[in-house]
Amino acid sequence: MTALVDTAPERPLESLESVVIRFCGDSGDGMQLAGTQFTNVSAAFGNDVSTLPDFPAEIRAPAGSLAGVSGYQLCFSSHEIFTPGDEVDTLVAMNPAALKTNLGDLRSGGTLIVNSDAFDKGNLTKAHYSSDPLSDAQVTSSYNLHTVPMTRLTRDAVEGLGLSQREADRCKNFFALGLVYWLYDRDPGPTREWILEKFGKKPQFAEANLRALQAGVNYGDSTESFTTHYRVAPAKLPPGRYRKIMGNEALAYAMAAAAKLSGKELFYAGYPITPASDILHNLAELKNFGIKTFQAEDEISAVTSAVGASFGGAIAVTASSGPGIALKGEGLGLAVMTELPLVVIDVQRGGPSTGLPTKTEQSDLLMTMYGRNGDCPMPVLAAQSPGDCFTMMLEAIRLAVGFMTPVFLLTDGYIANGAEPWSIPKISDLEPIEIKHPTSPPTNENAYLPYLRDERLVRPWAIPGTPGLEHRIGGIEKADVTGNICYDAENHEHMTRIRRQKVANIADAIPPQTVEGPASGDVLLVSWGGTFGAVRTAAAEARRRGESVAHCHLRYLNPFPRNLGTILSRYRRVLVPELNSGQLRMILRSTFLVDAIGVNKVQGKPFLVNELLKAIEHAVVK
Amino acid sequence: MSTITPLPVLTPKDFASDQEIRWCPRCGDYSILAQVKKILPTLGVPREKFVFVSGIGCSSRFPYYLNTYGVHGIHGRAPAIATGLKLSRPDLQVWVITGDGDALSIGGNHLLHAIRRNVNLKILLFNNQIYGLTKGQYSPTSPQGQKTKSTPFGAVDRPLSPLSVAIGAGATFAARSVDVDIQHLTMVLERAAHHEGTAFVEVYQDCNVFNTGAFEYASDKATKNEHCIYLEQGKPLVFGKQGERGVRLNGKGLPEIVDVASIASDDLLFHDEQADDPSHAFRLAQMRWPLSPEPMGVFRAVSRPTFDGAVVQQVQDVEAKLGPGNLDELFAGAETWEVV
Ligand SMILES: Cc1ncc(C[n+]2csc(CCOP(=O)(O)OP(=O)(O)O)c2C)c(N)n1
Ligand code: SF4
Numbered sequence: 001m002t003a004l005v006d007t008a009p010e011r012p013l014e015s016l017e018s019v020v021i022r023f024c025g026d027s028g029d030g031m032q033l034a035g036t037q038f039t040n041v042s043a044a045f046g047n048d049v050s051t052l053p054d055f056p057a058e059i060r061a062p063a064g065s066l067a068g069v070s071g072y073q074l075c076f077s078s079h080e081i082f083t084p085g086d087e088v089d090t091l092v093a094m095n096p097a098a099l100k101t102n103l104g105d106l107r108s109g110g111t112l113i114v115n116s117d118a119f120d121k122g123n124l125t126k127a128h129y130s131s132d133p134l135s136d137a138q139v140t141s142s143y144n145l146h147t148v149p150m151t152r153l154t155r156d157a158v159e160g161l162g163l164s165q166r167e168a169d170r171c172k173n174f175f176a177l178g179l180v181y182w183l184y185d186r187d188p189g190p191t192r193e194w195i196l197e198k199f200g201k202k203p204q205f206a207e208a209n210l211r212a213l214q215a216g217v218n219y220g221d222s223t224e225s226f227t228t229h230y231r232v233a234p235a236k237l238p239p240g241r242y243r244k245i246m247g248n249e250a251l252a253y254a255m256a257a258a259a260k261l262s263g264k265e266l267f268y269a270g271y272p273i274t275p276a277s278d279i280l281h282n283l284a285e286l287k288n289f290g291i292k293t294f295q296a297e298d299e300i301s302a303v304t305s306a307v308g309a310s311f312g313g314a315i316a317v318t319a320s321s322g323p324g325i326a327l328k329g330e331g332l333g334l335a336v337m338t339e340l341p342l343v344v345i346d347v348q349r350g351g352p353s354t355g356l357p358t359k360t361e362q363s364d365l366l367m368t369m370y371g372r373n374g375d376c377p378m379p380v381l382a383a384q385s386p387g388d389c390f391t392m393m394l395e396a397i398r399l400a401v402g403f404m405t406p407v408f409l410l411t412d413g414y415i416a417n418g419a420e421p422w423s424i425p426k427i428s429d430l431e432p433i434e435i436k437h438p439t440s441p442p443t444n445e446n447a448y449l450p451y452l453r454d455e456r457l458v459r460p461w462a463i464p465g466t467p468g469l470e471h472r473i474g475g476i477e478k479a480d481v482t483g484n485i486c487y488d489a490e491n492h493e494h495m496t497r498i499r500r501q502k503v504a505n506i507a508d509a510i511p512p513q514t515v516e517g518p519a520s521g522d523v524l525l526v527s528w529g530g531t532f533g534a535v536r537t538a539a540a541e542a543r544r545r546g547e548s549v550a551h552c553h554l555r556y557l558n559p560f561p562r563n564l565g566t567i568l569s570r571y572r573r574v575l576v577p578e579l580n581s582g583q584l585r586m587i588l589r590s591t592f593l594v595d596a597i598g599v600n601k602v603q604g605k606p607f608l609v610n611e612l613l614k615a616i617e618h619a620v621v622k
Numbered sequence: 623m624s625t626i627t628p629l630p631v632l633t634p635k636d637f638a639s640d641q642e643i644r645w646c647p648r649c650g651d652y653s654i655l656a657q658v659k660k661i662l663p664t665l666g667v668p669r670e671k672f673v674f675v676s677g678i679g680c681s682s683r684f685p686y687y688l689n690t691y692g693v694h695g696i697h698g699r700a701p702a703i704a705t706g707l708k709l710s711r712p713d714l715q716v717w718v719i720t721g722d723g724d725a726l727s728i729g730g731n732h733l734l735h736a737i738r739r740n741v742n743l744k745i746l747l748f749n750n751q752i753y754g755l756t757k758g759q760y761s762p763t764s765p766q767g768q769k770t771k772s773t774p775f776g777a778v779d780r781p782l783s784p785l786s787v788a789i790g791a792g793a794t795f796a797a798r799s800v801d802v803d804i805q806h807l808t809m810v811l812e813r814a815a816h817h818e819g820t821a822f823v824e825v826y827q828d829c830n831v832f833n834t835g836a837f838e839y840a841s842d843k844a845t846k847n848e849h850c851i852y853l854e855q856g857k858p859l860v861f862g863k864q865g866e867r868g869v870r871l872n873g874k875g876l877p878e879i880v881d882v883a884s885i886a887s888d889d890l891l892f893h894d895e896q897a898d899d900p901s902h903a904f905r906l907a908q909m910r911w912p913l914s915p916e917p918m919g920v921f922r923a924v925s926r927p928t929f930d931g932a933v934v935q936q937v938q939d940v941e942a943k944l945g946p947g948n949l950d951e952l953f954a955g956a957e958t959w960e961v962v
Contacts, residue, residue: 190957234961241959243953244957245955267709289946289949292710300732304702305702305703305706305707308705308710311693312714314711316706426950464714472686473693474693474694475694476694484686
């Protein structure tokens, strides 16, 4: 592969610390692909990367319409980063609708690359432009605008390959990608290899995409349009082997790991729903890893079949998003009553009801904490980033089988589809998951006692097929110790307390809460889930500006780490940023009687670091 | 030399649990429980390998009264719980106990899909044409016009036939019997127990409190032969005290009642539970008392691959092709880089 630097000696190469690029276009324009390729190449180059794909909710909104715009934002950097960036440095817009919906995020003075061929009258009308924005003085003066006739140049590049015009036009995302590769001095080699592999069976398509990619590179190299190109040096991440990982992928890998670490089969049941479906897709590939997947007829079947599998002794997992989790409620109550291990993943999306299927939100916390009938406690964990999904999934399984309880693991659309570099673990370095099923019947004549607990209040997990341990469990209240049906008033209160206490005891099995920043001071930011990166970055920036701001990021929401109350009491103000109307804040207030202040955003989008900085400033001044 | 350790010989008593049975006196469930207890020891399956899974309803208390493994689930979801259990533990013999409301109202979806998939389950639907546990509302099998607590002026919606639903969903085994018809019920249960795949059995069950006598036409020893056709493989469909009346298909392909003596015996409709095409079984399921005599016994029994079997087979095939999964390779994925 030729290094681009060599072919463009006359153009200066400037160094940058980090860059935010957004590719946007019609959903048919292949923007997710372009973004993913750029991410892979940058990650492999050694940059730290963070991504934010943004899909339209409609599968096939009319071409050129505002509803059909699909985007992919990524930040790549020479230092550690936690977010895909607030402001876009370079925006690639493939049509007027994409320009219209994305231009607002481009920083003033940023680079704007548009496919000028798509700015015809029809597309302008579909995007509700009354005049051509490319000749608008506001646009031309505010940004570093490059109008590139990408459609025509791509057609020219693939001429002679016998492609239809439609097929030729589908290659233009590679043209755009090639151009941006040139601009940021990236090696297109890995993308070439990817194209060859992907289109191996259709050589003319492979050739067409390769030509389009090269045409893009050449365009940057040979036209006078771009005066400079840029380089972002590799980041200094902790040493080790890395790969790029997405949240849903990491969940699947953790499940495969759990099967191995426990020597048990992992049973996964799910019903398709955005943005959780990829977990099922990923796992269905892993049949030779001790995993069985079941696409159930609905979410109720998914959760109850998982309860059945758990009764049989499998490690059972089910996942969904808001609407599906709502349906699972009754089944989860059964798992709580039967005290069977189960992990339920909620990949949160905008709600209520069908809400915003492809957008991210953190509005299911209260549902997972309280959304079941009766006094029905469940442990709740939350992953903080794509790679952390691996760690927290294993942790959820460990707690579920260790404490004989269903466990919620919260993720969200942002970390499910977002990507980051991941330090690849070795399976031999991971701690085994110990599971003991009782095997011998009670020595005396008495029947087996399925609800006889150990000192942590955990009951034994006897499984069918074990002679002498035959027993019946179910959702009706059961007598302490024997597990027989029991409607006795005192017993019910006793059992309710025991179930609650058992979950509370998990606090002894989780790590103490840590804080980044001063151990006491002006402001403490308390966050959970996928907002980790933005909050961490904002807190660090505030400290850099001389303010006394600490960050406490919770991965355990029920029970809380034992030292959380003490931590909260050490700061003058407690700020709780959440992508909801204040759910963790409400729990913190009621649990610790702390006057927590909410920083809330409910737009289906992650926090910008700047939004948080403003909130911090406000809290400090007050 | 290895010796075969004989299985302990079990009796119905070995399958009785220590729990006090709480059904109403003379409830049909008692008889069904007794017949199930009777056949379990005969199946050559160790006691610890049986799991009884139920939903919610009077009938769904059933698992508590057996000394096997059991799950008393939630309303309607027993087939789903059982599917998960059977998928993860194909070595177990899993029975589902459900009622007409449990299986066909709230749990209709799961029932349909368990049958469609042909999960290796024995599903016993106790049909009492009423909601027993919630004290007497009409159910999806209650006849039109039935007066119940929730239909004081009579039910206006049309009932569905459990067997038609099952056969429509592709049941590989579908049968019907009656709680107190001990010999017949035992025969049907044994057949179901030995079937590979979903064995769906509708048992007419008398709810002594809220709907008593609903199935008298099929349980009264003196008259049941007048109302019911007892199906036998390869035999013509006949009924009446001496089998003097029979069924044949008319020119439109519809069943009609004839005097056996008046026609050539070849012209009668012959039962074929193994017919590949489910039309015959479906036609029988549509014959309902009092509009027609009602078939009893095994409507359909065909051999098809089971879902749990196919799932296990696929896992084995993938393992044979790809070998055991290597986690370190999986974690690394296609592209990695080293930071030093
Ligand atoms: C989600 C839910 N809805 C309603 C009920 C109340 N309920 C319990 S049993 C039942 C009907 C049972 O009727 P059937 O299945 O015919 O069984 P039977 O009691 O007649 O044996 C109902 C409605 C419940 N337990 N759970
Ligand atoms: S209410 Fe009816 S079905 Fe329920 S136990 Fe009593 S008699 Fe049996």
